[in-house]
Amino acid sequence: MLRPKTPEEVQEAVLAHPRLRVRGGGSKPALSGPEEGEALLDLSELKGVVEYDPEELVLVARAGTRVAEVEALLKAHGQHLPFHPPLSAPGATLGGTVAAGLSGPLAQRFGGVRDFLLGVRFVDGQGRLLKGGGKVVKNAAGFPFHRLMVGALGAFGVLVELAFKVFPAPPATRTLRVAFPSLEEALSALERLLLAPLDLMALDLLPPNALEVRIGGFPEALGPRLEKLKRLLGRDGEVLEEDEAHWEGVRNLAFLEGPLLLKVPSRLDLIPLLEGLPLGRRRYLLGGNVLYAEGDGEALKALRARGLAHLVLKGAEDPLFPRPQNPFFQKVKAALDPLGRFPLR
Amino acid sequence: MEILRELKALFGPRLLTKEAELAPYESDALTAYRERPLAVVLPERKEEVVEAVRICRRHGVPFVARGSGTSLSGGSLPVRGGVVIALNRLNRILKLDPKARLAVVEPGVVNLEVSRRAAPFGLYYAPDPSSQPVSTIGGNVAFNSGGAHCLRYGMTANHVLGLEVVTPEGEVVRLGGEGLEGVGPDLHGFFVGTEGLLGIALEITLRLLPRPEAYHTLLAAYPSLEAAGEAVARVLRSGLLPGAIEIMDRLAIEAAEAAVRAGYPKAEALLIVELEGEREEVAEGARRLAEVIAESGAEEVRIARDEAERQAIWKGRKAAFSAVGRLSPDYIVQDGVVPRTRLAEALREIGRLSEAYGLRVANVFHAGDGNLHPLVLYDGKRPGELERAEALAGEILRLCLRLGGSITGEHGVGMEKRAYLAEMFSPLEIAAMEEVKAGLDPLGLANRGKVFPPKEEAHA
Numbered sequence: 157m158l159r160p161k162t163p164e165e166v167q168e169a170v171l172a173h174p175r176l177r178v179r180g181g182g183s184k185p186a187l188s189g190p191e192e193g194e195a196l197l198d199l200s201e202l203k204g205v206v207e208y209d210p211e212e213l214v215l216v217a218r219a220g221t222r223v224a225e226v227e228a229l230l231k232a233h234g235q236h237l238p239f240h241p242p243l244s245a246p247g248a249t250l251g252g253t254v255a256a257g258l259s260g261p262l263a264q265r266f267g268g269v270r271d272f273l274l275g276v277r278f279v280d281g282q283g284r285l286l287k288g289g290g291k292v293v294k295n296a297a298g299f300p301f302h303r304l305m306v307g308a309l310g311a312f313g314v315l316v317e318l319a320f321k322v323f324p325a326p327p328a329t330r331t332l333r334v335a336f337p338s339l340e341e342a343l344s345a346l347e348r349l350l351l352a353p354l355d356l357m358a359l360d361l362l363p364p365n366a367l368e369v370r371i372g373g374f375p376e377a378l379g380p381r382l383e384k385l386k387r388l389l390g391r392d393g394e395v396l397e398e399d400e401a402h403w404e405g406v407r408n409l410a411f412l413e414g415p416l417l418l419k420v421p422s423r424l425d426l427i428p429l430l431e432g433l434p435l436g437r438r439r440y441l442l443g444g445n446v447l448y449a450e451g452d453g454e455a456l457k458a459l460r461a462r463g464l465a466h467l468v469l470k471g472a473e474d475p476l477f478p479r480p481q482n483p484f485f486q487k488v489k490a491a492l493d494p495l496g497r498f499p500l501r
Numbered sequence: 502m503e504i505l506r507e508l509k510a511l512f513g514p515r516l517l518t519k520e521a522e523l524a525p526y527e528s529d530a531l532t533a534y535r536e537r538p539l540a541v542v543l544p545e546r547k548e549e550v551v552e553a554v555r556i557c558r559r560h561g562v563p564f565v566a567r568g569s570g571t572s573l574s575g576g577s578l579p580v581r582g583g584v585v586i587a588l589n590r591l592n593r594i595l596k597l598d599p600k601a602r603l604a605v606v607e608p609g610v611v612n613l614e615v616s617r618r619a620a621p622f623g624l625y626y627a628p629d630p631s632s633q634p635v636s637t638i639g640g641n642v643a644f645n646s647g648g649a650h651c652l653r654y655g656m657t658a659n660h661v662l663g664l665e666v667v668t669p670e671g672e673v674v675r676l677g678g679e680g681l682e683g684v685g686p687d688l689h690g691f692f693v694g695t696e697g698l699l700g701i702a703l704e705i706t707l708r709l710l711p712r713p714e715a716y717h718t719l720l721a722a723y724p725s726l727e728a729a730g731e732a733v734a735r736v737l738r739s740g741l742l743p744g745a746i747e748i749m750d751r752l753a754i755e756a757a758e759a760a761v762r763a764g765y766p767k768a769e770a771l772l773i774v775e776l777e778g779e780r781e782e783v784a785e786g787a788r789r790l791a792e793v794i795a796e797s798g799a800e801e802v803r804i805a806r807d808e809a810e811r812q813a814i815w816k817g818r819k820a821a822f823s824a825v826g827r828l829s830p831d832y833i834v835q836d837g838v839v840p841r842t843r844l845a846e847a848l849r850e851i852g853r854l855s856e857a858y859g860l861r862v863a864n865v866f867h868a869g870d871g872n873l874h875p876l877v878l879y880d881g882k883r884p885g886e887l888e889r890a891e892a893l894a895g896e897i898l899r900l901c902l903r904l905g906g907s908i909t910g911e912h913g914v915g916m917e918k919r920a921y922l923a924e925m926f927s928p929l930e931i932a933a934m935e936e937v938k939a940g941l942d943p944l945g946l947a948n949r950g951k952v953f954p955p956k957e958e959a960h961a
């Protein structure tokens with residue numbers, strides 16, 4: 157196993173091996189487990205925060221830095237990563253989060269990992285250390301290679317450094333949990349919330365029939381905002397005053413223990429169909445836009461039979477369905493990784 | 502010419518080749534550059550765009566996609582001997598699904614039209630370039646356009662969910678989808694900002710947001726530009742996250758006053774801060790903002806009491822660019838970015854450069870994003886003044902890079918900044934971009950000559 161400590165050592169490792177697989181720390185084992193013939197490049201030593209000035213609201217760190225470490229630093233300054241990286245506690249790294257393209261429940265408020273990544277440095281398949289984007293919040297210069305890296309599972313190169321936009325964390329939060337008589341009624345309430353002028357931090361559907369809504373902001377405003385929510389839902393529900401631990405559990409996907417751990421892009425109108433599939437414990441985040449679920453071989457078969465895209469975080473051989481195949485992907489891939497050193501070759 | 506015959510067969514009267522017909526397409530909003538294309542075609546359906554690209558490819562003729570031609574970097578400048586594919590007639594909103602909070606649009610749809618059509622559902626399209634009453638979504642996608650309200654929700658790339666694209670080789674591909682979350686590489690995100698070099702967007706799926714319940718718009722006057730810059734740092738330090746933070750200096754204020762009579766106070770600098778969100782939250786934020794501004798040395802503070810007063814404040818700001826035309830026969834709109842903590846420093850240095858070059862510089866910019874828009878005023882009829890203005894504009898870009906920023910925040914590289922790309926990116930980085938371009942466009946047809954530094958030309 158290779159364990160580079162510097163970007164230069166990553167370059168050497170890339171040039172020395174015809175096939176590589178990067179592991180941040182392995183919180184998504186289906187993605188970071190090497191296949192036959194692949195050298196494992198462990199980035200856990202390529203770590204550390206490179207730049208952070210709280211007033212600038214920008215953080216730059218090495219790819220192998222643990223999300224948990226970065227979040228502790230931000231928290232000390234009243235800030236956070238609003239896309240809420242999943243699997244923070246089990247050890248997710250910044251690089252692995254971007255490469256897997258994962259966002260947690262709070263992405264409902266301001267957007268996902270793609271919306272907060274400002275720039276990257278990466279080593280491409282030719283061993284070149286390249287930059288995409290920058291360290292400022294606005295930047296339209298050159299091709300945006302950083303956005304290409306989101307969800308690419310390392311297909312275009314090894315991320316070595318990442319720059320994120322960060323935001324002030326809300327000073328106070330509350331969560332409202334409401335159960336409905338049926339899935340249909342829960343869905344129609346969800347729809348109402350999505351069209352209302354509300355600033356929801358999280359909006360999750362817990363099948364079969366409950367919603368969890370999190371709001372955050374100035375403590376003085378939370379009471380009236382909560383009342384407004386209840387009026388809109390026509391129900392009282394249950395209020396969680398201390399909700400931090402609850403949402404930590406959600407974003408660490410602690411509620412999922414099955415042999416397979418799946419991310420399934422979803423839509424409101426797809427939910428009834430998804431609910432008919434043989435999936436285990438599950439939760440829809442981002443107002444129904446994504447489903448995290450546990451499952452087994454049956455679940456995988458069912459999703460594939462219906463042509464439903466998904467990513468397996470734990471448990472399967474072939475994690476990404478469908479594999480990107482269009483000529484646009486292939487040509488970009490061929491330019492940055494002409495020898496097919498990296499995954500999705 | 503064979504290519505003209507083929508285009509004629511496809512487009513009939515919608516193929517333009519006469520001098521008088523071509524004239525309006527010879528430049529974009531950066532009028533210092535002009536080029537006569539071989540022809541302009543006016544497709545009305547996406548299939549015609551695809552066919553036009555395929556015809557160009559068969560004949561090895563370069564093509565340039567064009568929206569409304571408001572590019573400020575020469576992005577939609579024609580290529581000599583090439584074809585302009587003008588997309589304004591592809592202006593249908595194909596789908597507006599309020600439940601899914603998305604719109605599928607053709608590339609020629611004007612930015613503001615999307616919000617107008619979404620308004621009855623309480624939704625809007627967030628990125629708001631000042632050119633939004635005319636610029637197209639296709640052009641916005643090519644440049645990853647921003648606007649005054651990008652602080653919270655980001656720029657165009659953050660609002661594009663999916664794209665249908667015709668590659669320079671004439672293949673039609675779908676990138677992304679209809680949801681907020683996908684799996685696999687973010688190819689649609691990557692396409693946004695590639696300035697039409699990797700293909701033409703045929704259909705664009707946009708995310709819509711619910712219109713904020715309330716706004717709180719504050720206008721503060723300062724005795725110096727730097728003091729306004731410092732106030733921005735204070736606001737950001739306070740933990741508030743406004744929807745917009747904008748600054749205008751005295752020249753820009755005077756121009757805006759003359760143009761639209763916004764009723765601005767007379768001052769060296771004006772700061773606009775807008776909070777948005779749920780009513781109760783905005784009210785609380787407004788109290789805190791008042792405290793921050795009270796300590797920032799403002800000479801005068803006004804709060805918009807209703808939507809009309811809010812619009813008046815924004816009207817002056819949004820008209821400022823074009824209004825500066827009243828102060829000077831010619832001007833260059835510069836677009837650079839600095840880290841927001843370096844704003845005051847950057848503004849001081851721009852003032853110094855302006856004096857050193859003996860040219861006036863008006864400043865009106867997206868302060869919350871560190872995105873500067875210095876307008877360098879000059880008189881093209883005076884010998885040497887254009888060159889001096891260009892040199893000054895270049896100095897400003899180098900300043901941005903020195904401070905750790907970027908040579909463009911939202912106007913793109915186009916023709917104008919090709920030479921500066923190499924000051925921001927290494928030769929290897931530019932080579933990697935060119936290889937991606939060559940992979941998708943081996944003949945180099947799509948928007949040839951833009952973005953990359955010109956090579957020493959071996960052949961004419």
Ligand SMILES: Cc1cc2nc3c(=O)[nH]c(=O)nc-3n(C[C@H](O)[C@H](O)[C@H](O)COP(=O)(O)OP(=O)(O)OC[C@H]3O[C@@H](n4cnc5c(N)ncnc54)[C@H](O)[C@@H]3O)c2cc1C
Binds near residue numbers: 182220248255316
């Ligand atoms: C159920 C479970 C049990 C666990 N048990 C243990 C345990 O017993 N002991 C322990 O110490 N830890 C354990 N872990 C934690 C795990 O080892 C860490 O979570 C790991 O540090 C996080 O990896 P990651 O999220 O960064 O992404 P990874 O899973 O490493 O990678 C995700 C994807 O991103 C790619 N990638 C990662 N980084 C880069 C990069 N820089 N550039 C390009 N591509 C990249 C990978 O190739 C892969 O495709 C467990 C985790 C889980 C979920």
Ligand SMILES: Cc1cc2nc3c(=O)[nH]c(=O)nc-3n(C[C@H](O)[C@H](O)[C@H](O)COP(=O)(O)OP(=O)(O)OC[C@H]3O[C@@H](n4cnc5c(N)ncnc54)[C@H](O)[C@@H]3O)c2cc1C
Binds near residue numbers: 588
């Ligand atoms: C007064 C004024 C104010 C402005 N304010 C702002 C501002 O606040 N923020 C900002 O970001 N910009 C601003 N701009 C710049 C400009 O309006 C934007 O860059 C806008 O996005 C250009 O849109 P357009 O339709 O005019 O595109 P065009 O100028 O026609 O084209 C721009 C680029 O897009 C390419 N292109 C066009 N359509 C497509 C397509 N379908 N597929 C692929 N490529 C395509 C062209 O080839 C060209 O490279 C301003 C301009 C003016 C004149």
